[in-house]
Amino acid sequence: MLAIALLIIALTVFNPKTPHLSILSLHIHTFSATSPPPSYTPTVKLALNLRISIHNPNYAALHYSSDSATSIFYHGQLAGQAPIAAGAIPARQTRYLTSIVNFRGDKIVTNPNLLPDFNSGEFPISTQTAISGKVSVLKVLKRHTVAASACNVSLSVRSQSLEYFICNYPTRL
Numbered sequence: 001m002l003a004i005a006l007l008i009i010a011l012t013v014f015n016p017k018t019p020h021l022s023i024l025s026l027h028i029h030t031f032s033a034t035s036p037p038p039s040y041t042p043t044v045k046l047a048l049n050l051r052i053s054i055h056n057p058n059y060a061a062l063h064y065s066s067d068s069a070t071s072i073f074y075h076g077q078l079a080g081q082a083p084i085a086a087g088a089i090p091a092r093q094t095r096y097l098t099s100i101v102n103f104r105g106d107k108i109v110t111n112p113n114l115l116p117d118f119n120s121g122e123f124p125i126s127t128q129t130a131i132s133g134k135v136s137v138l139k140v141l142k143r144h145t146v147a148a149s150a151c152n153v154s155l156s157v158r159s160q161s162l163e164y165f166i167c168n169y170p171t172r173l
Contacts, residue, residue, distance in 0.1 A: 016135040019062055019089070020055040021147035023129065023167045029100055033123060033157045042118040046080075046103035046125075046155070048072065053096055054131055054147060056089040062145070063088045064133030070099040073126045075113045080104050084131065099129065122163070123155040 029047035036043070050070055056062040068084040082101040089095045103125070108114055117123055130148045151167040 010138065010141060014059050014137045014141065016060070016137055016141055016143035016145070017057045018145050019131065019133070019147045020053075020057065021129065021131055021149050021169060022053045022055075023127075023149050023151055023165075024051040024053050024096075026050050026127070026151065026153065026162070026165045028155070028160075028162050031155060031160045033118065033155075033160060035118065041109065042114055044103060044105040044108070044123070046072075046105070048101050048103070048127065048153075050099045050101065050127065050129065051096065052099060052129060052149075053094055054089055055094040056135075057092065058135050058137065059091050060135055060137045061088045061090050062133050062135050064131050068131045068133070070101050070127060070129040072101050072103050073128065074103075074108045075111060075124075077108060077111055079107045079125070084129075101127065118157060121157045123157050125153045125155065127151045127153060 027049045029049045030045060032045045034043055064087060066086040070082045071078060072080040080101050080103045082099050084099060128150050130146055132146050134144050136142045149167050149169050151165050153165040154163040156163050
């Protein structure tokens with residue numbers, strides 16, 4: 001009877017849950033968009049600073065691996081990536097991380113959207129952050145989990161500032 005009661009508690013209360021990832025802030029660390037003569041080919045230098053919150057709702061620590069990262073995309077093309085160092089979040093606690101991602105302008109020079117975006121004055125990018133880890137409750141219930149965020153960001157070429165960012169948080173177990 002005790003074994004059945006412990007099994008029910010383990011499968012309900014101690015059942016591993018998905019961590020909650022939030023992008024608290026996104027700031028421009030560095031941004032310059034120029035079109036120098038003689039070629040007038042647009043060049044972009046950008047570094048974004050993301051402040052990330054990860055809440056572990058489990059009754060066991062969440063151990064996340066070194067394959068966790070933040071990436072920047074320009075019209076679906078990978079233009080920069082910053083790894084997030086492996087670590088652990090204690091049970092029922094929140095950890096705050098900072099990720100600075102450098103945009104590699106040389107990777108998008110051949111993108112056909114670069115010149116039209118540059119001329120319109122709006123530079124759209126997207127970021128994706130994924131924290132991949134494992135929760136192990138009583139060394140019996142082990143579950144792999146991925147907490148993720150995807151943000152659409154608009155930068156103003158003229159004022160070289162952040163216009164807006166909108167994030168959504170698809171998460172899966």
